Amino acid sequence: MNAPAQAGVATVKLLINGKMVESKSTEWRPIVNPATQEVLAQVPFATKAEVDAAMAAAAEAFKTWKNTPIGARIRIMLRLQALIRNNMERVVAVLTAEQGKTLADAQGDVFRGLEVVEHACSIGTLQQGEFSENVAAMVDTYTLRQPIGVCAGITPFNFPAMIPLWMFPMAIVFGNTFVLKPSEQDPLSTMLLVELVLEAGIPPGVLNVVHGGKEVVDAICTHPDIKAISFVGSTAVGTHVYNLGSQHGKRVQSMMSTKNHAVVLPDAHKEQTLNALVGAGFGAAGQRCMATSVSVFVGESRDWLPELVEKAKTPKVNAGTVPGTDVGPVFSKAAKERILGLIEAGVQDGAKLLLDGRGVKVSGYKSGNFIGPTVFAGVKTNMRVYTQEIFSPVLCVLELDTLDEAITLVNANPIGNGVGVFTQSGAAARKFQSEIDVGQVGINIPIPVPVPYFSFTGSRGPKLGDLGPYGKQVV
Ligand code: NAD
Numbered sequence: 001m002n003a004p005a006q007a008g009v010a011t012v013k014l015l016i017n018g019k020m021v022e023s024k025s026t027e028w029r030p031i032v033n034p035a036t037q038e039v040l041a042q043v044p045f046a047t048k049a050e051v052d053a054a055m056a057a058a059a060e061a062f063k064t065w066k067n068t069p070i071g072a073r074i075r076i077m078l079r080l081q082a083l084i085r086n087n088m089e090r091v092v093a094v095l096t097a098e099q100g101k102t103l104a105d106a107q108g109d110v111f112r113g114l115e116v117v118e119h120a121c122s123i124g125t126l127q128q129g130e131f132s133e134n135v136a137a138m139v140d141t142y143t144l145r146q147p148i149g150v151c152a153g154i155t156p157f158n159f160p161a162m163i164p165l166w167m168f169p170m171a172i173v174f175g176n177t178f179v180l181k182p183s184e185q186d187p188l189s190t191m192l193l194v195e196l197v198l199e200a201g202i203p204p205g206v207l208n209v210v211h212g213g214k215e216v217v218d219a220i221c222t223h224p225d226i227k228a229i230s231f232v233g234s235t236a237v238g239t240h241v242y243n244l245g246s247q248h249g250k251r252v253q254s255m256m257s258t259k260n261h262a263v264v265l266p267d268a269h270k271e272q273t274l275n276a277l278v279g280a281g282f283g284a285a286g287q288r289c290m291a292t293s294v295s296v297f298v299g300e301s302r303d304w305l306p307e308l309v310e311k312a313k314t315p316k317v318n319a320g321t322v323p324g325t326d327v328g329p330v331f332s333k334a335a336k337e338r339i340l341g342l343i344e345a346g347v348q349d350g351a352k353l354l355l356d357g358r359g360v361k362v363s364g365y366k367s368g369n370f371i372g373p374t375v376f377a378g379v380k381t382n383m384r385v386y387t388q389e390i391f392s393p394v395l396c397v398l399e400l401d402t403l404d405e406a407i408t409l410v411n412a413n414p415i416g417n418g419v420g421v422f423t424q425s426g427a428a429a430r431k432f433q434s435e436i437d438v439g440q441v442g443i444n445i446p447i448p449v450p451v452p453y454f455s456f457t458g459s460r461g462p463k464l465g466d467l468g469p470y471g472k473q474v475v
Contacts, residue, residue, distance in 0.1 A: 002027040002045060010041040012187055012211060014050055015194055017057035018204025023050060023211070029184055034100030034329040035319035035368040043184050045212040051219045054208035058150040058177040059225045061205025066147045066175040068203075070124050073173050077120045079200040080169070084114050087196060095161055095189035096320040100329040100369070103320060105284045106161075106189075112449070113165025113193075119452040120173040127174060147175030148251070149227035152220045154241060156233040157183040157331055158287045158391075160190045166456075167230045168197075168207055179226070180209045181216055185332065221245040221252075231255065232289075234389075235461060242464040253465035255289070255456065257389045258417040262292045262446060263406045263432065266300040268422035272444070274304060276422070278311045280446030281395035282373040285330050289462075290418045290440065290447045293390060294379075295397045296406045302399045305377055309354045312373040312395070317357075319365050327393055329369040336369040339392040343374060346385035346396075351376040357393060381409070389415075403428060411437045416459030420446050439463065 005011065005028045012031070013020035023044030030039045046054075065073075084091070088110055095106040131142040153167035160183060168178045182190040190209075197207055210216055217237075220226055221244040228251040231241045238254035245252040262280065264273055280292035297305065315326035330336050340358060347353055357372025371393055379386050379396040386396055400406050410419055416438035423429055429443045439458035442448030450456055457463060 002029050004028065005044075006030075006042055009039060012041055012043040012191060014044070014046055014054070014211065015198075015207065015209035016050065016054050017061075017208070018198070018202075020195075021050070023047070025050070031098055031186060031188060032332070033097050034331055035321070035365050037367045040098055041188060043187055043211045045184070046210040046216055048215075048219065051210050051212075051216055051223075054179050054210045055150065055223050055225045057205035058179050058208050061203060062147070062149055062177045065172075065177055065203060065206050068175070070127065073175065074121050074123060076200050076202055077117055077123075077169060077173050080197055081114060081117045081121070083196040083200055084110065084117060084193065087192070091161060091189050091192045094192055095186075096328075098186040098188045099157065099160060099320075100331055101284050101287075101320050102325045102328050105328070106320070109159050110161040110189075112159075113162040116162075116165050116452040117169045120169040122453075123170075123173045145174075149176060150179060150225045151176045151228045151230070152179045152181065152226050154181045154217055154220065154229065154231045154233065155183055155190070157185040158284075158289065160186045160188075161193060163232050164190050164193065166232070166452075171228075171230075172202070172206055176228075177206050178208065179220065180207065181212065181220060182209065184211055184213055187211060217241060218244065221250065222248050224248075226250055228252070238464065246465075251465070254463070255458065256462050256464070257391075257415065258289045258291075258462055259294060259386075259389055259413060259415040260290060260292050260418040260420075261294045261296055261410045261413065261438075262420040262422065263296045263298060263403070263410065264301045264304070265298050265403060265421065265423040265425070265428055267424050267428070268301065268444075269424060270304055270307070273422040274308050274311050276420075276444075276446040277308060277395065278315065278373070280420075282312065282315050282327050282393040285327050285371070286393040287331060287391050288447070290449050291391075292420065292446050293394065293396060294386065295395060296409060297397060297399050298403055298406050299401060305354070305397065308397070309375055312355050312375050315373055317360050317370055317372045318362055319368060327373065329365075330371055330392055331369070333369055335391070336371060339371055339390060339394065342385055342388060342390050342392075343394060346376050346379070346383060346394075349383040349385070350378070350380075351383055351385055351396070352378040381412075403432065407432065407435050411435075413460075415461040417462040418442070418448055420444075420448060
């Protein structure tokens with residue numbers, strides 16, 4: 001897929017020491033609109049010298065940035081939040097073009113990142129240390145919260161605005177410097193945000209951006225100047241990053257693949273619950289790390305299955321730019337092929353395909369990577385549609401008799417990222433929240449994503465490493 005640079009196709013720049021730089025790489029990759037297959041630009045796989053130059057710039061900038069007054073760092077973040085607000089439409093349009101999600105979802109993507117920038121403006125109090133007087137006779141003790149040096153962020157394709165913004169604003173405002181490696185599949189909206197960071201007045205070298213894949217990531221994990229790494233993406237890559245970075249003495253946090261359950265009890269509000277399942281299962285084409293990909297119907301709630309299927313037919317599948325679209329295309333041709341393979345695997349494994357989105361037609365966008373809402377019932381825990389992350393508008397339904405069985409099932413799943421319970425019983429909700437072993441728990445809320453002043457977390461599979469206490473994905 002990678003090839004030499006194509007003449008006449010716009011190029012994505014690197015950011016090194018405050019300058020947008022054209023890469024000298026011989027390896028480039030096209031960025032493709034998932035609805036139209038139009039090539040929007042091409043992104044370089046940075047050379048070793050370019051990665052080293054970014055590291056050197058970050059290491060040099062750290063010497064002065066760490067001593068820059070907190071107020072000066074905060075004022076850059078204040079300017080950045082205003083710039084993001086003022087440029088929202090521009091970033092959203094690019095994000096939808098390169099990622100495929102609807103304009104509303106793209107706006108949410110940028111907005112959730114903007115909230116982290118707002119949170120970064122509170123660093124004055126967040127950075128305070130601790131002081132104890134007279135811990136021994138006439139001896140006082142204090143702790144300082146100090147920046148640790150050059151930090152790195154490695155981000156996935158599904159939230160090209162929010163996830164980079166989870167990382168670098170908090171790290172930078174704290175006095176660290178940063179090397180960002182955005183997804184090589186959709187870096188355009190990330191780069192628009194990076195331009196805004198420059199416009200906000202960040203000094204050269206404080207934020208640097210390199211593009212690429214495994215080679216660049218491995219260079220980050222092994223580089224002596226990197227002190228901490230924040231990764232978001234798949235389990236296979238995140239585990240690799242965690243292991244390699246840790247072996248090289250870095251502080252690493254990896255947030256990885258997901259499989260989120262919604263447990264539906266028979267006393268739940270039927271209409272609200274089914275609407276929530278449809279929104280959380282098929283919104284953003286199921287490509288959210290907090291999407292609900294599994295519904296567990298307990299007891300008589302299984303009778304609601306036909307209504308769920310009827311509701312699942314209602315979201316409008318179309319290009320993300322078309323007004324009223326609920327479900328845009330999945331991200332790439334390769335992703336679509338993988339999803340189609342898993343739907344077929346579900347059929348072969350004996351799950352009941354109650355709604356099949358494979359044949360969906362979208363007029364005007366014949367070459368888009370569309371898959372319509374798909375519902376499997378009768379899913380068992382050994383089926384591939386259950387054991388693998390599908391990351392698509394495919395909802396798997398399991399049926400169980402009791403809440404206890406549902407809790408046991410969710411807790412046995414190797415991935416405890418997010419979960420929801422739908423019930424009108426306070427006692428059942430209380431039992432669920434205390435016995436469930438999953439990072440984010442929603443009660444009558446399908447996508448329980450924390451706000452930036454709470455850490456994102458996970459149980460068992462989706463998380464390796466410690467999370468910083470001062471906000472989501474802080475390094
Ligand atoms: P990915 O793992 O393929 O890519 C993530 C990053 O790793 C990218 O920057 C990519 O360039 C790099 N990378 C890819 N292959 C590599 C390799 N072999 N060696 C080193 N680096 C490599 O993930 P993706 O497909 O872009 O994103 C989707 C995944 O992210 C899903 O599994 C989703 O669940 C997960 N995700 C998790 C969270 C969370 O908070 N838990 C949030 C968003 C997405």
